[in-house]
Amino acid sequence: MKRRTLLLTIVMLLLAAMALAACGGSEETPPATEEPAAEQPAEPTPTEEAAQEEPTAEPEPTATEEAAAEGEGEMGPQLVIWADENRAPVMQELAEQFKEQYGVELIVQQVGFGDIREQFKVAGPAGEGPDIIIGAHDWLGELVVNGLVAPVDLGDKQSQFLDVALQAFTYDGELYGMPYLTENLAFFYNPDLVPEAPKTWSEVREIAAQLEADGKVKQGYVLQPGDAYHFYPIMTAFGGYVFGRDENGSYNPEDLGIDSEGSIAAAKWLDQMVKEGHLSPDVDWDTMHAMFENGEAAMFLTGPWALNRIRESGVNYAIAPVPNETSEGKPFLGVHGFMVSAFSKDPLLAQAFLTEFVVTDEVMQKLFDADPRPSAYLPVRDATDDPDIAAFGVAGQNADPMPAIPEMASVWEAWGNAITLVFQQQEDPEVAFKNAAEQIRAAISGQ
Amino acid sequence: MTRATTGGGASRPSTSLKLSDVAFRLIGLALIDAVAIWLLMQMMADGVWILVTLLLIITIGINVVFLRPELYPLRWMSPGLALMLLMVVYPLVFTVYTAFTNYSDGHLLTKQQAIERMTTGLQNMYVPEGGTTYSWVAFQAEDGTYALWLTDEEGNHYFAKPGEPIQPATAGEGIFGPPDENGVPTSIEGYTRLNRIQAATNRDLPNIQFGEPPDAVQIRTPSEAAILQPRYVYDEELDAIIDQKEGKIYYANDEVGFFVSEDGETLNPGYIVTVGWRNFERLFNSPAIRGPVLRVFLWTVVFAAASVITTFALGLFIALLYNDPTIRWRKVIRSFLIIPYAIPAFISILVWRGMMNPQFGVLNRTLFDLFGYSPPWFSDPMWARLGVILVNLWLGFPYMMLVCSGALQAIPSDIYEAAEIDGASMWQRFRHITLPLLLVSVGPLLISSFAFNFNNFNIIYLFNRGNPPMSGTPTPVGHTDILVTYVYRLAFASGGGKDYGYASAITIIIFLIVASITFFQFRYTRMWEEVSENV
Numbered sequence: 001m002k003r004r005t006l007l008l009t010i011v012m013l014l015l016a017a018m019a020l021a022a023c024g025g026s027e028e029t030p031p032a033t034e035e036p037a038a039e040q041p042a043e044p045t046p047t048e049e050a051a052q053e054e055p056t057a058e059p060e061p062t063a064t065e066e067a068a069a070e071g072e073g074e075m076g077p078q079l080v081i082w083a084d085e086n087r088a089p090v091m092q093e094l095a096e097q098f099k100e101q102y103g104v105e106l107i108v109q110q111v112g113f114g115d116i117r118e119q120f121k122v123a124g125p126a127g128e129g130p131d132i133i134i135g136a137h138d139w140l141g142e143l144v145v146n147g148l149v150a151p152v153d154l155g156d157k158q159s160q161f162l163d164v165a166l167q168a169f170t171y172d173g174e175l176y177g178m179p180y181l182t183e184n185l186a187f188f189y190n191p192d193l194v195p196e197a198p199k200t201w202s203e204v205r206e207i208a209a210q211l212e213a214d215g216k217v218k219q220g221y222v223l224q225p226g227d228a229y230h231f232y233p234i235m236t237a238f239g240g241y242v243f244g245r246d247e248n249g250s251y252n253p254e255d256l257g258i259d260s261e262g263s264i265a266a267a268k269w270l271d272q273m274v275k276e277g278h279l280s281p282d283v284d285w286d287t288m289h290a291m292f293e294n295g296e297a298a299m300f301l302t303g304p305w306a307l308n309r310i311r312e313s314g315v316n317y318a319i320a321p322v323p324n325e326t327s328e329g330k331p332f333l334g335v336h337g338f339m340v341s342a343f344s345k346d347p348l349l350a351q352a353f354l355t356e357f358v359v360t361d362e363v364m365q366k367l368f369d370a371d372p373r374p375s376a377y378l379p380v381r382d383a384t385d386d387p388d389i390a391a392f393g394v395a396g397q398n399a400d401p402m403p404a405i406p407e408m409a410s411v412w413e414a415w416g417n418a419i420t421l422v423f424q425q426q427e428d429p430e431v432a433f434k435n436a437a438e439q440i441r442a443a444i445s446g447q
Numbered sequence: 448m449t450r451a452t453t454g455g456g457a458s459r460p461s462t463s464l465k466l467s468d469v470a471f472r473l474i475g476l477a478l479i480d481a482v483a484i485w486l487l488m489q490m491m492a493d494g495v496w497i498l499v500t501l502l503l504i505i506t507i508g509i510n511v512v513f514l515r516p517e518l519y520p521l522r523w524m525s526p527g528l529a530l531m532l533l534m535v536v537y538p539l540v541f542t543v544y545t546a547f548t549n550y551s552d553g554h555l556l557t558k559q560q561a562i563e564r565m566t567t568g569l570q571n572m573y574v575p576e577g578g579t580t581y582s583w584v585a586f587q588a589e590d591g592t593y594a595l596w597l598t599d600e601e602g603n604h605y606f607a608k609p610g611e612p613i614q615p616a617t618a619g620e621g622i623f624g625p626p627d628e629n630g631v632p633t634s635i636e637g638y639t640r641l642n643r644i645q646a647a648t649n650r651d652l653p654n655i656q657f658g659e660p661p662d663a664v665q666i667r668t669p670s671e672a673a674i675l676q677p678r679y680v681y682d683e684e685l686d687a688i689i690d691q692k693e694g695k696i697y698y699a700n701d702e703v704g705f706f707v708s709e710d711g712e713t714l715n716p717g718y719i720v721t722v723g724w725r726n727f728e729r730l731f732n733s734p735a736i737r738g739p740v741l742r743v744f745l746w747t748v749v750f751a752a753a754s755v756i757t758t759f760a761l762g763l764f765i766a767l768l769y770n771d772p773t774i775r776w777r778k779v780i781r782s783f784l785i786i787p788y789a790i791p792a793f794i795s796i797l798v799w800r801g802m803m804n805p806q807f808g809v810l811n812r813t814l815f816d817l818f819g820y821s822p823p824w825f826s827d828p829m830w831a832r833l834g835v836i837l838v839n840l841w842l843g844f845p846y847m848m849l850v851c852s853g854a855l856q857a858i859p860s861d862i863y864e865a866a867e868i869d870g871a872s873m874w875q876r877f878r879h880i881t882l883p884l885l886l887v888s889v890g891p892l893l894i895s896s897f898a899f900n901f902n903n904f905n906i907i908y909l910f911n912r913g914n915p916p917m918s919g920t921p922t923p924v925g926h927t928d929i930l931v932t933y934v935y936r937l938a939f940a941s942g943g944g945k946d947y948g949y950a951s952a953i954t955i956i957i958f959l960i961v962a963s964i965t966f967f968q969f970r971y972t973r974m975w976e977e978v979s980e981n982v
Contacts, residue, residue: 147716155670
């Protein structure tokens with residue numbers, strides 16, 4: 001008797017567990033956790049329990065959902081926002097202020113920056129996603145083809161944003177986000193070793209050769225193999241490009257420039273650097289920074305994310321724009337911003353929150369202070385008193401927005417491999433880059 | 448317990464037991480059914496028919512099993528069977544199904560979802576050509592109704608209430624209070640002025656038509672209101688979406704999962720359709736399969752075999768060493784040796800990466816000090832392969848050690864005594880007694896270990912992502928890429944986004960390869976069983 005009741009209980013529990021699991025399976029990958037206060041899940045795919053409340057358009061409120069579901073209707077409107085660990089605290093602060101001013105609940109859910117896009121893809125269509133995400137502009141291609149984000153209208157505030165940042169968030173002629181920070185590489189050099197920033201990459205090579213001959217450094221200039229992002233400024237300096245741009249500034253996937261004359265010229269410069277022993281294939285990202293920080297290297301390219309560690313190392317440094325050569329050296333521009341979900345039930349409120357509440361000098365300044373990178377909002381950008389941030393801004397003035405078209409996904413791997421093969425002296429630079437271009441074209445043209 | 452089901456000559460007390468029993472069973476079943484029906488309804492609403500069918504089978508099955516006494520033994524198995532159906536069979540069926548669909552970036556929604564996404568909501572509203580756009584300020588009356596103060600581009604002002612014609616108005620006249628810098632009255636008699644956020648807190652606001660239809664104005668964005676029309680409309684008869692702005696018709700094309708216009712333009716997002724064998728055809732026509740796939744396959748076999756052999760050899764050696772009861776602290780030492788098994792692999796692989804850094808890594812510095820050579824683990828193909836196998840050895844030997852320690856205990860010691868009397872040497876005892884007897888029990892585990900390493904995505908991906916790259920290949924591929932990481936590159940890392948359908952198709956092919964290899968290995972290991980019979 002006892003045993004049988006126990007069995008029944010177990011069966012019921014199992015069935016409940018199965019049912020929950022099954023529910024999650026229905027969408028193939030379960031959506032993000034629903035609980036407002038939930039920390040970012042340890043694994044990229046969240047727990048099965050999270051899927052509990054899943055796929056109906058209007059989930060019935062249950063105990064697990066806390067305030068989130070009850071808010072629908074009676075409790076007044078609410079907005080859910082996904083932000084990574086750098087931005088969640090400041091958004092939380094703003095949420096309190098917003099609630100006080102307008103009585104609107106702003107629920108900030110912390111999701112790892114790398115996970116936001118994937119989880120949004122699942123949670124959005126299930127009607128469980130956020131109203132707003134904070135992400136990078138180069139996600140747009142993927143988000144737009146999946147119909148996940150809605151256009152935003154910044155109204156008369158549009159003129160207060162950096163032009164190139166707005167351009168970055170424009171896809172198919174529509175603005176899909178409110179930009180708020182920009183990031184790009186700049187040229188770092190050690191003034192103790194290099195009194196004046198070199199103007200061209202040929203100069204970089206000469207200075208490196210001289211410094212190494214004098215035994216002052218291990219490597220005059222450092223670059224890691226396989227890293228196309230850090231190679232792009234060199235490539236553009238030699239006149240190379242990735243995708244050509246049409247008259248509106250949109251990238252054209254038909255016009256691939258990895259094997260253009262300029263790109264190959266840059267590859268040859270790289271080849272020469274390796275051949276003469278100025279660059280080594282054994283350097284990785286950390287090594288590159290460590291070498292600059294302890295004076296073993298005099299020059300390299302890096303972004304605002306490395307500023308803190310370089311400052312802490314105590315090394316003497318200065319920041320300059322990317323050197324030129326036959327053309328202007330331009331880094332990639334990455335823009336982070338707020339995007340509104342196409343599945344949001346309060347699209348007007350989500351947009352009003354952005355244009356009326358976030359786009360103010362005070363809030364934009366707060367966002368900048370929380371994560372100091374050049375602001376995309378001109379009043380804050382122009383008022384920046386940090387000379388290093390300002391220098392990054394100058395270096396990024398003519399930067400090219402990182403292509404957001406889905407075809408870019410086919411580029412990184414092949415392009416990076418070509419750079420590695422030159423570094424390892426396994427292939428002639430021209431052969432390596434031409435082959436990479438062939439690989440990319442094959443991948444784009446329907447594989 | 449069993450008596451209760453056999454019925455027949457049951458005594459009085461056991462009959463009452465049976466009654467409460469049945470009651471419990473029925474209540475339990477009712478609860479299960481209630482949960483199941485609720486879930487089924489939700490799933491049906493979502494259109495996940497495979498899962499609906501499966502859950503229906505399970506629910507009916509459980510009901511039958513619990514209501515029919517002659518199926519009593521099955522009651523004990525039913526939870527296991529149900530779990531197996533859901534956790535093993537369902538994912539398998541789903542993978543096979545996905546392999547025949549175009550499920551990928553751009554095709555994540557069902558057709559119904561895609562239509563709904565395109566034809567509803569604020570984002571679908573547009574201002575027809577020649578339409579005026581206004582900037583708006585909302586006012587709320589005491590009874591909760593709204594009114595809009597509109598300003599067109601020329602600076603003319605209007606006041607609009609739902610259902611009444613839009614009237615030109617001037618701030619500072621009549622009920623309108625004095626104007627602010629934009630000419631909008633700061634107050635209106637009987638109304639409260641709202642700022643844009645306050646106004647937007649009402650979800651219905653964009654649906655309200657201000658003015659008299661058809662000239663009524665609706666709010667589109669926080670800064671703009673106008674006479675709006677939905678841009679995309681779905682026509683069920685044509686099975687097409689009509690773009691009212693451009694006057695274009697996009698017909699549903701269930702071959703490609705897109706709404707396509709006559710000039711070949713498609714609408715985002717697309718939807719999921721079944722595509723037959725297209726994913727498989729694409730794989731076999733791809734340059735990737737003609738190119739380096741043979742080299743990748745050979746390396747996969749070498750990697751899996753080397754991983755099994757090295758971990759087994761080291762694990763067995765250590766197990767033999769610490770099987771000797773005379774060694775002190777052997778339990779403590781053995782516990783320490785299990786550590787690599789206990790640390791999450793993704794952490795230890797990254798630590799190894801750091802230690803093998805050619806410039807700063809501890810391992811490489813030591814090797815350089817000792818031999819004057821720092822192996823280029825990440826840039827030379829041979830060293831990279833060796834590096835992967837080494838790290839995998841570190842990760843894998845504790846498992847083999849544990850397995851072997853257990854199996855060694857099971858070998859009867861009298862065989863060894865007999866061998867010793869016959870004058871067998873240490874090596875002979877190992878070769879002719881330990882190894883054959885061990886392989887009987889460990890053999891199947893070695894095979895499963897081989898199958899595991901054949902698909903060991905983590906180590907390759909975390910250690911060096913399959914690099915260094917091979918030169919001159921038609922698709923990007925590295926020297927340490929095994930089949931799974933190669934698949935990952937093909938289906939996820941290149942070519943316009945993630946393609947789950949294609950990935951599933953390749954997965955099925957890989958499964959067939961691994962399954963056939965494992966099959967032949969099991970055939971082979973049956974020989975070991977015969978050996979053991981002869982001993």
